[in-house]
Amino acid sequence: xxxxxxxxxxxxxxxxxxxxxxxxxxxxxxxxxxxxxxxxxxxxxxxxxxxxxxxxxxxxxxxxxxxxxxxxxxxxxxxxxxxxxxxxxxxxxxxxxxxxxxxxxxxxxxxxxxxxxxxxxxxxxxxxxxxxxxxxxxxxxxxxxxxxxxxxxxxxxxxxxxxxxxxxxxxxxxxxxxxxxxxx
Numbered sequence: 001x002x003x004x005x006x007x008x009x010x011x012x013x014x015x016x017x018x019x020x021x022x023x024x025x026x027x028x029x030x031x032x033x034x035x036x037x038x039x040x041x042x043x044x045x046x047x048x049x050x051x052x053x054x055x056x057x058x059x060x061x062x063x064x065x066x067x068x069x070x071x072x073x074x075x076x077x078x079x080x081x082x083x084x085x086x087x088x089x090x091x092x093x094x095x096x097x098x099x100x101x102x103x104x105x106x107x108x109x110x111x112x113x114x115x116x117x118x119x120x121x122x123x124x125x126x127x128x129x130x131x132x133x134x135x136x137x138x139x140x141x142x143x144x145x146x147x148x149x150x151x152x153x154x155x156x157x158x159x160x161x162x163x164x165x166x167x168x169x170x171x172x173x174x175x176x177x178x179x180x181x182x183x184x
Contacts, residue, residue: 023139023163025138025139028156028159030155033136033149036053037049038097041111041123041126042119043123043125044123058150060091060151060182061148061150062080062084064145065127065142066144067099068098072167072168074117078117080094080175081122085120085121090184094122095122098125099127099129141163142161144160144161146158
């Protein structure tokens, strides 16, 4: 019996260790973010297809790629939106991209989130498939991938990627704090 418990404990420890492993996803630090098109659900170009990377140009930008709207993702979006508002003098910008093979099905959830959480400064968008823009290299293992850059030539300054189970209040706080790395 003791031996079975020991084996079970080791197996459980090994599995939990895998969950804690960092997810490799997105652009490397210094890489230039490329243009890509999304369908704007709640932003200033609501109902149209556009490139927010292009629209924001050299502004400090936070791009959140998510596969679903979990409570943790909603919390992250709310906190980033508040950070955008608080740093409007520095022209901080953000946008959210839901990666889905059924983007039309995501639109009502995004509109409800924007209305209920009063997300006014961060456009919520959908991408045409769950793989995401090829040049951004969003891993299928990443439930959430947050990339930040300041200026087109400056490249990506911050990249965080998480599996669903890893996105915690502590990681959300670290992401929000990292916006300081792209502000002048």
